[in-house]
Amino acid sequence: MRAFRAGLLVGCLLVALCPPVEADPHPSSHDVEEAREAVRDRSKRLGKANADLATAQSRLDQLAAEVERLVEAYNGEVVRLRQAEQAHALAQTRLAAADVEVERARQGVALMAAESYIGLSPMKPIVGMIIDDGGVDGFLHRAGTLGHLRNERSAVLARMRDAQEVASIMRTQAAGAYAARQSASERARQAKLAAEAAVAGQRRDTQELRARTRSLQRRVDAARSRAELLARRRNAALAGLVTGGSSMGDMAANWALTQLGKPYVWAADGPETFDCSGLTMRAWEKAGVRLDHWTGTQWTSGPHVPLDQLRRGDLLFFAHVTADPSTIHHVGMYVGRGQMVHAPQTGDVVRVASIWRGDLVGATRPR
Structure with missing residues (x-):
């Protein structure tokens, strides 16, 4: 209880000796200068923020240009892909025609084989010429016939070989065109993925820039409000004028x-x-x-x-x-x-x- 009374007494003495400080209704010139300095300092910070915003905008412009480059690369790969598809389609058409020719030649060879199988082998005409009693004229006729048959068989075989060779070339070309198509397609896909990644990055940067712009705008508004507030306070302080x-x-x-x-x-x-x-x-x-x-x-x-x-x-x-x-x-x-x-x-x-x-x-x- 004594301690409480002593504390109360000390408190009363402090109140008596140190009365509350009242706000000066008339700010001094020093107070006014401090207020002006605060406005100048806020303006400097705002100027730096605007410079940062300009730098961020420059980075965004560079990113947009890079995205355009990647998109154009993708467009180029799409064009090359279409060209590869056209080359592949043309090669497939030629290959189909070559396969038809091979099939025709193969049918000719098959017919020749069938004729040999049923008794028209190359030896039989020769035996027939030996035992035939038709005389010299008959022999010469049959010899000519045999030569014609051999030439026809040779032509059939040669046509088949040529057709097979052409088909082989067409098949190689078709395979090459297909590989080119696949390669172009993969390049196009990679370019597209790169462009999409760049666009996503641009979107993130844009969102960050917008957020920063909003923050800067709030700072500008705050600076303006601060300046207006200072003006109103000074107006109130100088109301006696x-x-x-x-x-x-x-x-x-x-x-x-x-x-x-x-x-x-x-x-x-x-x-x-x-x-x-x-x-x-x-x-x-x-x-x-x-x-x-x-x-x-x-x-x-x-x-x-x-x-x-x-x-x-x-x-x-x-x-x-x-x-x-x-x-x-x-x-x-x-x-x-x-x-x-x-x-x-x-x-x-x-x-x-x-x-x-x-x-x-x-x-x-x-x-």
Whole structure:
């Protein structure tokens, strides 16, 4: 119990001596600079991510080109396969014709064998000529007949040999054409498999690229949301800059502060995007003063005001050479407390910033 009371007492003393820290409703310039640095850092990471995306896209393009090459290789093998099929079909036709010729020759030989079997052997005509009593004329006639038979048999045998030789050649050619067909078919199959594998790889890479693109888009959106959030927080922190004054300068400044967080776009003058002179032109338009969309004529739109006499709505100009107004490149609008509202540059948004920059030339009060 004593320990509890002692702890309670210590706790009360700590509360009394160390009150809770309240959030500063007015961020310091250091806080603002840290916020800007966070935006710049996010922009750098986003730039690197975009570079990675470009590299991934390049790899995908290379893969697509390789797939096209493989598909064309497959198409070539298909053409060669068709040619091999045509050669094989032609060889088969020729082989069939050769087989028919062989069969005819074989029938002739078979007939000759049958004739020999039934008594018309080569010896019988010779014996007949010896025992025949027909005289010399009969002998010569039978000798001629025997020579004719022998020539016919020789022709039949020669025709059969020729037919067999032709058939053998046709068979060899058919076998070669078939082998070529099989080889072409296998090459076509391998090329097709390679193309299919490459397409599958391309699909995987594409899916990965799409997922990465979605992730990058989320990062871009997050960066944009972060920038807009910073603008809103600064707007809220600097809400005291908006006054209830009714002068034209107050009207212009108050309207310009309502545009915080809108993106900078070159040559834009609203309503969703602005460049520097487009923002100031529209702000003073709300106050009833017509300005050109150009820093050159906005600089001469009214009397020049000493920096120690600035009023809300005055235009602040910045130049490459501070002694030479012809080099003015940027304009902002004074909103009080040494702050201005302006549209800075590409990649940034309308925001509040200090007027004290090294390139500050001077101020103009439009009328």
